[in-house]
Structures are given as structure tokens and as C-alpha cells.
Amino acid sequence: MSSDRVGIIGIGQSEFRSRRDDASYPDLVREGVSRAMDDAGLDFDAIQAVVYSLSPDAMIGIGNAERLGIDAVGGRNKPFLRINTGGATGISSVAAAYYHVASGMFDVVLTAGADKIGECGDSQTVLNKIWDPSYERPLPLGTINMLAMSAVRYMERYGMTEEDMALVTVKNRRHASLNPKAHLRKEVSVQDVLDSRIISWPIKLLDCCPQSSGGAALVLASERFIRDNKLDAVWITGVGGAAETYWMGDRMGTAPTAEHADAYALARSFAKSYAMAGITDPMRQVHVAELYAPFSNTEFHSIDSARLVAKLGDSVPALRDGDFAIGGRIPVNPSGGTLCTNAIAVTAMARVAEIALQVWGRAGAHQVKGAKLGIASGNGGDHQIFGTMVIEA
Amino acid sequence: MGLRIQPGVIGCAIRPVIASRDRSLEEVIYDTAQLALTDAGLTIEDIDGIVVAANDQFDGRSISVMMASGPTGGVDRDIMSTPSASEHAFVLGALRVATGQFRTQLVVSWSPTEASSLPEAQRLGADPYFHRALPLDELSAHALQASAVEQAQPDARLAAEGVVAKNRAHGKQAWPEPPLQTVPGPLRWPVTPAMTTAPVAGAVAMVLAGSDFITRRGVRDAAWISGMGWATEPSFLGDRDLSEAPALVAAAKQAYEAAGITRPAAEFDVAEITDATPYAELLAYEALSLCPRTQWAARTADGSFARGGALPVNLSGGVLTWNPVFCTGLIRVAEVANQIRGKAGRHQAETVRRGLAQAASGFAMQYQSAIVLSREARA
Numbered sequence: 001m002s003s004d005r006v007g008i009i010g011i012g013q014s015e016f017r018s019r020r021d022d023a024s025y026p027d028l029v030r031e032g033v034s035r036a037m038d039d040a041g042l043d044f045d046a047i048q049a050v051v052y053s054l055s056p057d058a059m060i061g062i063g064n065a066e067r068l069g070i071d072a073v074g075g076r077n078k079p080f081l082r083i084n085t086g087g088a089t090g091i092s093s094v095a096a097a098y099y100h101v102a103s104g105m106f107d108v109v110l111t112a113g114a115d116k117i118g119e120c121g122d123s124q125t126v127l128n129k130i131w132d133p134s135y136e137r138p139l140p141l142g143t144i145n146m147l148a149m150s151a152v153r154y155m156e157r158y159g160m161t162e163e164d165m166a167l168v169t170v171k172n173r174r175h176a177s178l179n180p181k182a183h184l185r186k187e188v189s190v191q192d193v194l195d196s197r198i199i200s201w202p203i204k205l206l207d208c209c210p211q212s213s214g215g216a217a218l219v220l221a222s223e224r225f226i227r228d229n230k231l232d233a234v235w236i237t238g239v240g241g242a243a244e245t246y247w248m249g250d251r252m253g254t255a256p257t258a259e260h261a262d263a264y265a266l267a268r269s270f271a272k273s274y275a276m277a278g279i280t281d282p283m284r285q286v287h288v289a290e291l292y293a294p295f296s297n298t299e300f301h302s303i304d305s306a307r308l309v310a311k312l313g314d315s316v317p318a319l320r321d322g323d324f325a326i327g328g329r330i331p332v333n334p335s336g337g338t339l340c341t342n343a344i345a346v347t348a349m350a351r352v353a354e355i356a357l358q359v360w361g362r363a364g365a366h367q368v369k370g371a372k373l374g375i376a377s378g379n380g381g382d383h384q385i386f387g388t389m390v391i392e393a
Numbered sequence: 394m395g396l397r398i399q400p401g402v403i404g405c406a407i408r409p410v411i412a413s414r415d416r417s418l419e420e421v422i423y424d425t426a427q428l429a430l431t432d433a434g435l436t437i438e439d440i441d442g443i444v445v446a447a448n449d450q451f452d453g454r455s456i457s458v459m460m461a462s463g464p465t466g467g468v469d470r471d472i473m474s475t476p477s478a479s480e481h482a483f484v485l486g487a488l489r490v491a492t493g494q495f496r497t498q499l500v501v502s503w504s505p506t507e508a509s510s511l512p513e514a515q516r517l518g519a520d521p522y523f524h525r526a527l528p529l530d531e532l533s534a535h536a537l538q539a540s541a542v543e544q545a546q547p548d549a550r551l552a553a554e555g556v557v558a559k560n561r562a563h564g565k566q567a568w569p570e571p572p573l574q575t576v577p578g579p580l581r582w583p584v585t586p587a588m589t590t591a592p593v594a595g596a597v598a599m600v601l602a603g604s605d606f607i608t609r610r611g612v613r614d615a616a617w618i619s620g621m622g623w624a625t626e627p628s629f630l631g632d633r634d635l636s637e638a639p640a641l642v643a644a645a646k647q648a649y650e651a652a653g654i655t656r657p658a659a660e661f662d663v664a665e666i667t668d669a670t671p672y673a674e675l676l677a678y679e680a681l682s683l684c685p686r687t688q689w690a691a692r693t694a695d696g697s698f699a700r701g702g703a704l705p706v707n708l709s710g711g712v713l714t715w716n717p718v719f720c721t722g723l724i725r726v727a728e729v730a731n732q733i734r735g736k737a738g739r740h741q742a743e744t745v746r747r748g749l750a751q752a753a754s755g756f757a758m759q760y761q762s763a764i765v766l767s768r769e770a771r772a
Contacts, residue, residue: 026628052477056455063450063518066477067755070628077643080625080760081485082477086456092473096485103491104397105621129455239494241442241471243462257468268469276494381459385472 005223006101007233008356008391009108010040014214016183016341018118023213025060028114029072032215032346036112040219041231047219048106049079053093053113054345055086055380058126060116073112073217086130086380087292089113090216090349091387095239097220107225114215115343123211123344130382136248144208144295146248146382148200151297153252153261155202158313160300162202164320166193168296169206169339171325176336178326178365183212183341193296202297209294209342216346216353234360238277238375238390242268246384262312263298266377266386267305273375274307277390282307287371288331288358289324290351292379294338299324303332306375306388326368334358334366348378352389359393395651396491399771400498401607401615402730404433404600409715409724411594418452418505421596423464426501429598432736434612437466440600441495446475446482446502448719450514453507465501465598479504479597480623480722480752480762486601487618496606503596504719511592511718518756524630531669531718532589534756536581538635539672543583545636548690549675550583555693556671557588557713563700564710567740578716584670588713595717597724604770616733619747620654620765622647630756641680641751641761649682652765657682657749661704661765663732663742664749665725668711673758677751678706681763700742708732708740722752726764733768 012035014020020028037044050073052066062068066082073080079100085092090113097111117123124142131137154160170190176182188206196205226233244258244265245251251260258264270282279285289306293299303315308330318324324332333339335354338347355374357363372393379386406428411421430436443465447457454460458474461467475481479502486498508514512530519525527533542549578589607615622644626633645657654660664683668674678684683704684692692698698706707713709728712721729748731737745768752762 057449057476057517058455062520063514064448064477064755067518067759068520068628070625071632075625076627077624077640079484079623079644079647080477081475081481081623084456084474084476085458085472096473096488099485099488099492099494102397102494103488104395105488105491126455129453130459132460133453241473242469243467243472245468246459246463265469269471272471381456381462384459384462 006098006236007221007223007226008218008236009221009226009231009233010036010219011353011356012036012039012217013181013350013353015181016212016214016343018210020116020213025065025114025116026068026072028116028213028215029069029112032114032217033073033112036217036219042219044074046108047074047110049100049109050075051093051097051100051109051111052080052082053090053111053349054082055084055089056126058129059120059123059344061120073110085385087344088348088378088380088385088387090346091352091376091378091389094218094349094352095241095387098236098239101220101222107222109220110217112217113345113349115345116213117211117342117344118213141248144203145200147295147298148203149252150260150383151202154297154301157261158316160297160316162194163190164316165202165207165296166190167319168299169193172333172336172339175326175334175366176340179335182336183210203295207296209339212341212343214343216349218349218353234356235392236389237392238273240269240272240388241386243385246382248382261301263301263305266302266379269386269388270306273388273390279390286330286373286375288334288355288368288374290333290335290337290354290376292338292348292351292377294342296339299332302377326366331368334368348387351376351378352391355391359391398491398493398603399617400487400490400601400603401617402599402766403602403607403612403615404429404435405727405731406432406598407724407727408597409595409717411596419460419464422461422501422503425596425598426465426499429600433600435600439497440466440470440499441497442489443467443470443472443499444475444482444486446479448476450517451505451508451511451719461501465499478722478754478760479720480726483599483723483726484621484623484762487621490601490603493603496603498601499598500601501598502720502723504594504717506592506594529756531756532579532581534630535670535673536584537630538757539584539670541635542672542676546686546689549672552675552689552693553588553671556668556674559693559699560668560707560711560713563708563740564714567708567710568714588670590713590716592716592718595715595720597720597727599727599730614734616730616766617770618764619767619771620648620652623762626759635757638676638680638758638761641677641763644761644763645681648763648765654765658684658704661747661749662745663708663729664704664706665709665728666706666711666751667721667725667753668707668713673753676758681749681751705742708742722754722762725752726750729766733766
């Protein structure tokens with residue numbers, strides 16, 4: 001039987017790019033897996049189970065495309081299952097792998113996946129199909145105009161401006177310029193963002209994440225295995241998940257069930273993971289955060305929900321003051337975040353991977369000095385299904 | 394068993410066929426989840442987490458879990474989905490309970506038939522370069538496997554016909570009233586129309602709880618999970634010997650070791666096996682160490698696996714009676730749980746102390762699972 005804690009002992013990520021013509025979908029999965037296995041110093045015989053991370057099949061163009069990745073993860077004749085919670089899939093997969101180990105049934109579990117969003121044709125056409133075919137799909141909704149509506153409401157409630165949104169992009173691009181695995185690494189100015197074409201007001205081209213191709217993998221192990229084999233690890237000390245309503249219409253209007261400006265269920269998820277990790281004052285206890293924010297405006301309500309500020313909306317003035325840049329009070333998305341890299345199936349896994357590297361002290365040029373406790377999040381569906389984690393050295 | 398907390402099944406709702414057209418899919422999922430909660434004597438407030446499983450292509454949506462979040466009670470709860478297979482939702486739900494971090498889990502799966510053609514949807518699951526053009530759907534893959542089995546065991550066809558007769562007889566007892574009659578599926582040589590059943594819409598929900606919760610609530614009819622195993626075959630059909638089921642051998646080994654099963658053929662009172670075709674049931678007999686292939690014909694002929702036999706298999710009638718394609722695996726687990734709980738209805742067996750559920754999904758039994766359920770909790 002395993003002892004209580006679950007550790008991360010291996011991390012693998014691709015250098016994310018717009019296209020990877022040199023690699024098939026299983027090749028990309030294998031790329032992340034090979035790197036994670038090398039990092040863990042294990043061979044495949046040590047892997048007892050696999051959790052496969054893949055969001056909509058249609059992004060790959062193959063139904064149940066996880067079946068094509070079985071060989072790439074060394075899954076033959078082993079326990080294997082796939083998770084899909086949309087954009088949260090990556091962190092949900094790490095959570096599922098965590099449950100495999102924390103249940104006491106397994107000592108070493110691999111979680112892995114990949115995506116080729118840059119090669120899928122039009123991701124927004126695929127993502128329109130997440131909505132109900134009769135009511136909300138024909139509007140037509142996509143994830144960009146969905147979150148543009150959130151931005152408008154956030155502006156109204158908390159005073160966020162288009163310049164504030166641009167500041168998020170400027171910060172994250174600067175961070176990404178330090179991260180060789182990030183997709184968009186070119187620094188930009190506030191004016192560059194404001195001058196970029198409007199996609200769905202107030203979201204402009206440079207407020208948007210890219211469509212990325214690449215893979216990622218993590219190896220998780222029980223504390224007993226880590227100690228017995230004298231391995232180095234960082235620890236998953238808090239795991240949370242929560243969802244809110246599917247219906248966009250229920251988050252808007254005059255009496256929404258959950259205000260679309262905010263991320264109510266993300267806050268609930270963070271509350272669960274903080275309670276599990278014994279965190280009572282995140283503003284003081286959290287050293288670094290990787291928060292899933294595919295559009296610049298959504299970083300604000302993610303910071304609010306993680307309680308890295310005193311109250312909702314305080315993230316806006318704090319970001320203006322540089323609180324969330326590397327060198328600031330609590331750096332947010334030092335990797336450049338989802339805004340600079342988005343291979344959907346593994347984007348939220350990369351949030352966990354990056355925080356693990358940070359608290360391990362292995363993040364390289366974008367290392368946050370002295371980081372020992374970090375948080376990660378993932379958002380899935382129509383900003384509906386959320387997963388969160390606390391990782392400690 | 395290595396699980397920290399032993400989980401048990403305390404509620405089931407099996408709806409292998411949904412003939413009504415006056416309920417939307419969301420309403421069907423809601424109805425099924427509520428039935429399972431009622432069966433468990435719980436309300437949604439007692440549920441700490443949810444795992445669902447559905448197929449985006451069958452549902453005609455991307456990320457089906459989104460739509461299901463409301464009807465299953467997922468709003469403000471921790472909800473996950475395992476689109477790989479319905480039975481995977483069960484194992485993940487059980488693992489979550491076993492951590493001790495969740496008191497309970499609601500596990501739900503469904504399989505609609507509104508897709509214009511389920512074989513077309515299944516064909517999208519083949520790789521676009523090599524297999525999609527064949528064209529390959531699940532029944533074609535089952536037929537390739539049946540052909541391989543017939544090659545490897547010449548009297549397999551005779552045994553397969555015996556399995557069909559047995560499961561159809563079981564189905565007639567379990568579901569006697571009209572209009573619940575089976576419709577033979579299409580032909581893929583050597584699988585004849587009589588050896589399959591056309592897809593129907595169905596749904597299934599289960600409530601799992603940890604031993605502390607079960608004890609505290611005074612639940613007396615739990616079906617305890619005493620062993621779980623699941624495993625996958627490789628990616629491509631061409632890399633497999635379809636006359637064998639090594640992933641099920643691996644899954645059974647996990648489950649049996651955890652449950653302390655050393656003589657599988659003698660230690661179960663009932664079994665439910667995913668009989669998408671009778672050849673699949675036969676292969677499972679061998680991989681589960683219930684009967685070697687050399688004895689398939691004799692043991693099916695002598696009624697060993699029929700009601701009243703040494704080990705009744707598929708008293709529910711199995712997939713050969715109802716075929717809600719995607720959720721047939723989870724239904725097998727729920728059927729065994731209900732047998733142990735004494736809630737199987739017309740097809741209830743006498744004195745069921747331990748049962749075995751086997752689930753298979755994907756092309757030619759690609760994903761394999763074996764679940765051992767017991768009336769007694771572990772010591």
C-alpha cells in the first residue's frame with residue numbers, strides 16, 4: 001500500500017509550434033512521453049497504468065483518437081483510460097493519474113497526450129459543436145465570442161480596460177520570450193495589441209492564444225516508490241474540481257446563476273485544493289501560479305478566483321502595478337501561459353508541468369526565485385469545468 | 394486489494410432500452426441518474442463527485458460531458474469524463490472513492506441512436522490512412538475477430554450458436570413483454586444476423602460509496618468491489634492476433650489477484666460478459682480462465698453457462714438481447730451489482746455471493762475490463 005503523498009517524478013513537454021509536419025499525432029504523444037520517461041529515469045516496465053489526455057476528437061479528426069496513442073504511451077496490456085473535460089483535460093488527466101496512485105492501487109502512473117490544433121483546419125468550427133445544437137450553437141458561438149462576452153461584463157463590473165487586457169499580453173509574451181518551449185515568444189507592446197485586428201470586441205488578435213501543436217507527459221508516483229528508489233520529486237498537495245452551468249444564457253442577463261464575468265466554479269475548485277493543501281492565505285502562501293487563460297481578459301478573473309488578490313476585480317490594479325510579472329509579488333504564467341501556447345489536450349497539463357518545474361527550481365530562464373509552492377488551473381467546456389492543483393517542493 | 398478504502402455499489406439504474414421519443418437526451422440522463430440515487434436512498438446532496446462516459450460522435454457533440462453536467466448534478470461538483478469506455482467511468486469512480494477524498498461517486502453513461510449511422514460514426518474511429526478506407530466499423534472488427542477465432546478453433550461456430558441460444562433464452566426471461574423484442578443486426582461474415590442485435594438507445598447510472606459511508610448509512614445491500622482490472626490492446630488491429638485476448642488476460646490477473654481468486658471457474662455465482670457477438674463471449678471465457686477454447690463447444694452444449702448451470706453467464710440476456718452500444722460495458726457491471734444486491738428482477742439468480750463483470754469496448758475488444766463484486770466486504 002502506498003503512503004499518503006503523490007509526487008511528480010518526470011516531466012516532458014514539446015517545443016510547441018504552429019505546425020509539426022515532421023511528426024504524426026502519435027509521434028507528438030511519444031515526444032512528450034520520451035522526455036518525461038527520461039526525466040524520471042525509468043523504463044516502461046515501471047509504468048503500471050496510463051491516463052490519456054485528449055479533448056475533442058474532432059481536433060484530431062479521428063473518433064476516440066486516444067486509441068492511436070496507445071502504442072506511443074506504451075499502453076499495451078496495461079490499465080489505460082482517457083479523460084476529456086475540454087480545455088481542463090490536461091489537469092483533469094493529472095488529477096485522474098493522482099487518484100490512481102492515491103487510491104493505493106498503483107505506485108507509478110503515466111499521463112500523456114498531444115494535440116495538433118494548428119493543423120486541425122478551424123478549431124472554432126469544432127468548438128462551436130460543444131454547444132447545444134438547438135439553442136446556443138446557431139448564434140453562432142465560439143470560444144472567442146463566448147469569452148468576449150465575459151470581458152464586456154468584467155469591464156462593466158470591475159473597470160477593466162482594453163489597455164489592461166493588453167498589459168496581460170505584454171507580460172505573458174515577455175515571460176514566453178524566456179521559455180524555449182513556448183509557441184509565441186516575440187515580445188509586443190501595448191500599442192501592438194491595441195492595433196491588432198478585432199476578433200470579437202474587446203478581444204483582439206494579440207489578446208488571443210495561438211493554435212499550437214505539441215505533446216506533454218508527466219510521471220506520478222507514490223511516496224513509498226519515490227523513497228524506496230531514492231528519486232527526486234515535487235508533491236501534489238491539493239487537488240480540486242468544480243463545474244458550473246452549461247448554458248451561456250444562465251450566466252448572463254439580470255439574474256445569472258453564475259456571473260459570466262467571474263469564474264465562480266474556478267473559485268470553488270481553488271477553495272477545495274487550498275483546503276486539502278492547508279492553504280488559508282493564498283496571497284501570502286502562494287509563490288507562483290500558472291492559470292489557464294486563453295484570452296488576456298480571462299487572466300484577471302482567474303487571479304481573482306485563486307484569491308491572489310483581496311477581492312474580485314483587484315487583479316486589474318495589481319496587474320498594472322506589476323504584481324504578476326516575474327520579479328513581482330506572485331508571478332502568474334511565468335512560462336507565458338496559455339496565451340502564448342495552446343495545444344488544447346495538454347495545455348492544462350502544461351500548467352501543472354510548469355508549476356512543478358518552478359517549485360523544483362528547474363524552470364530555467366523563467367524561474368521564479370525561491371518558489372516552493374505553486375498553483376495551477378485548467379478551464380474546460382464553455383468556461384464550465386475547472387480543475388486546480390497545489391504543487392509543493 | 395490495494396485500495397485504501399473499499400468502494401461498494403449502493404445504487405443502480407439500468408435502462409438498456411429507451412424507446413420513448415418524448416424525452417430529450419438530457420432528460421434521459423437526468424431520469425437515469427435520479428433512479429440510481431433513489432435506488433441508493435440518497436439525494437444529489439450526498440454525491441461528492443461524478444464520472445460520466447459518452448461518445449462524442451454518437452452524441453453529435455464535442456465534449457459530451459458539458460451537456461451532461463446539469464442533468465447528472467454536475468453543477469458545483471467535481472465532474473470528469475472517460476470517453477474511452479463506459480466501464481472506465483466505473484473504475485475511475487471507484488479509484489476516487491478509494492482515495493478517501495470522496496465519500497461517493499455517481500457514474501453515468503449513455504448511448505443514443507440519433508446519429509444518422511452508428512457505423513459511419515464508428516468509422517471515424519479508424520485511422521484515416523490505413524483502416525478508415527476498408528471501411529472498418531465495430532461490427533466489421535468483431536467479424537474479423539470471429540473469423541480469426543474460427544480459424545484457431547474449428548468448432549467455435551458450434552459453440553457460438555450455443556451462446557446465442559443461451560443468451561436469447563435468458564433475454565426472453567429477463568425481458569418477456571412486448572415491445573421489448575430484439576432486432577437482429579446486420580451481417581458481417583462470419584457473423585450472421587442472428588448473432589448480433591441492432592443498436593438501441595440506452596443509459597445506465599451507478600452510485601459508489603466508500604466503506605465508511607456505507608457503514609454509517611447502514612446500507613446492507615452493497616455490492617463490494619473486491620477486484621478491478623482493465624487493460625488495452627495496441628493501437629492497430631494488424632498488430633494483434635485477434636484469436637487471442639491478452640489485454641483481458643492482463644485485466645483478469647489484476648482483478649483476481651486483488652480479490653484473491655485462484656480458481657475462477659469455481660468461485661463465481663454469476664458473470665456478465667460483453668457479448669457484442671457470441672465469439673466475444675467465447676474469447677472472454679478463455680481469457681477469464683472460465684473455460685479453455687477446447688471445451689467451448691462441450692460446455693455450451695451441456696448448459697454450464699446457462700441458468701441452472703455451473704456458472705450462469707449473462708442472465709440479463711447480454712448485449713445479444715439489448716445493444717446500447719457505448720454503455721453496454723457499464724451495464725454488465727451494474728447487472729452483476731444488482732445480482733449481488735438481490736435486485737436483478739426477473740433474472741435474479743439464487744444466492745449470489747460473488748460475481749464477475751467483463752466489459753469490452755472499441756474495435757474487436759480493444760479495451761478490456763474485469764470487475765469482481767462481492768456480497769461480503771473485505772475483512
